[in-house]
Amino acid sequence: MAGAEELVSGSKEIFTGPAVVEKFATFDEKIPGTSVSFKMVAIPGGEFKMGTPGDEPFRRNDEGPVINVAVDSFWMGEIEVSWNEYLAFFNATSSQGRKEAEAKEEGTDGISGATPPWGAPDQGWGKGTRPAITMSHHGAMTYCLWLSSVTGKKYRLPTEAEWEYAARGGTNTPYFFDGSPNDYETVGFWKKLFGADTTVINSYVIYQENSGNRTREPGIVRANQFGLKNMLGNVAEFCLDFYDPAVYSKYPKTLVSNPRGPRDGMERVVRGGAYNYSAKDLRVGRRDFTRTKDWLNTDPQIPKSIWWYSDCKHVGFRVVCEYDKPEVNSNQNIN
Secondary structure: OOOOOOOOOOOOOOOOOOOOOOOOOOEEEEOOOOOOEEEEEEEOOEEEEEOOOOOOOOOOHHHOOOEEEEEOOEEEEOOOOEHHHHHHHHHHHOOOOOOHHHOOOOOOOOOOOOOOOOOOOOOOOOOOOOEOOOEOHHHHHHHHHHHHHHHOOOEEOOOHHHHHHHHHOOOOOOOOOOOOHHHHOOOOHHHHHHOOOOHHHHHHOOOOOOOOOOOOOHHHOOOOOOOOOOOOOOOEEEEEEEOOOOHHHHOOOOOEEOOOEEOOOOOEEEEOOOOOOOHHHHOOOOEEEOOOOHHHOOOOOOOOOOOEOOOOOOEEOOOEEEOOOOOOOOOOEEO
């Protein structure tokens, strides 16, 4: 069983308090007691069309029908939660002697964190600013709870609607940059023979064609229109919503405000592409979901870990911070 990792950071300053935010603007959050900081980008609220039209290449059935959605303003992490950030949580809250059956949340003043992972959770690819991976959805949710407690702000995972709104950046095309999935997908004899022109997509996305089959540091790609990096690549990202393949058809046909998806379910929504995805699976509207049983298949523990997936290394998460809202608007949950 792996021991707790030492926190590594390039900065020597130890923060004594979190960022003070007095207006709705991009800011650098600071994790007190560490030298770890990260950028939170101000995303102004607005309306957009969620989902994909029937004629989008490689569209899947759970991506429609297209619905009209409005979301409130929020902050979102410029990049996916890094190992620097996640290890700050792990070092502050983990308990090496605690058994999985005893692991539970104990409130914001005493959050019980992850038990140690089996093996190397970063797969040996490196930590630092690379996206943290292999934690469970529960682990990501608990990180947000802990981050809220140490900063005094309301951090959580993004709703599926917030994620898609932020990823689109005001666009309504398959990607937030120019090009069709047909342009970039390498499937087919002629494209395999002559190669697809991937100049544009390579500048925005870490995926199958340029990743070296591993996660990469976030600074090597360009941001989208909102200033967010790796929304469509590097690692896929957990969302707050439970997954329902038919959820879009269950919303009202009028404008839907701050949708939250089903009230309960077995699996959670996963959005965005990953380092091992091809171009067709990087589309903004593509939906996916957790596969809890399959992702714990080789975990030898009884009970299996609630904190770490033994068989999933392509999913991480990104945080949002609520703006002027004590709670997420839940009026548009689906029963």
